[in-house]
Amino acid sequence: MKGLISCDKATIARLAERLKQANSHSQYQRIQCVLIRATLGSSAAQIAQLLGWSTATVHVIHSRWAKEGDALFDLRGRGGRHHQHLSAEQEAQILAPFIARAEAGGMLKVAEIQQAYQEKVGKAVAPSTIYRLLDRHGWRKVMPRPRHPKADVAAQAAFKKTPPRGTPRGRAPG
Structure with missing residues (x-):
């Protein structure tokens, strides 16, 4: 020594x-x-x-x-993507045409991205792989609004207070 x-x-x-x-x-x-x-x-x-x-x-x-x-x-940090199919740069290249289409007003279809990914990798991957890929690159699932933008909230509240016809409080006259 x-x-x-x-x-x-x-x-x-x-x-x-x-x-x-x-x-x-x-x-x-x-x-x-x-x-x-x-x-x-x-x-x-x-x-x-x-x-x-x-x-x-x-x-x-x-x-x-x-x-x-x-x-x-110079120690390497723990963790990381040890079983990755592609690097982050290669994933970005696969996503590039889909991102361009989405920015032009189109919609992303996971099945299409999955198809392109599988062709690049050369084997089948689960849809969850594609969802994680989209998450890594800052994409998220956009959901529709919970209500229509032209909805009349006051009319809806008034309707909720009106009893339905055929009930004891909402009997039809006569």
Whole structure:
């Protein structure tokens, strides 16, 4: 392990600066793991005890530091679309003609988008895939208004108060 981490001042200064700019706790601890070894020369067991890690993890971090250098600290975030059929740019290309038609006053039909998507992907996909695609690109289902814009609210309220014919209160005269 002695040759894995160089103890020169430039490396220590670079690690110390990087420690100040760490974005997450895990990134901070990785930098600490290498920095402690470079500055103090502590053993893997001592570093593991300081960080609350196993000795094997410290060995892995030191080994990866020797192979990868600073790339070790650039952690990928969790989550994401690991099983995607197409990238966001490719999805946007598929949607482009449909968006142009919708902006000209036409309607989007999920079945047509699904057909184009399936041709691009080369396999069948569920309609829910297309609805999620539309949601990712900022589209939503537009519903009709709950009432007609020319409806007379006062007339409707008056009608509701009028009892129907053939009931005891609404008997026909005679």
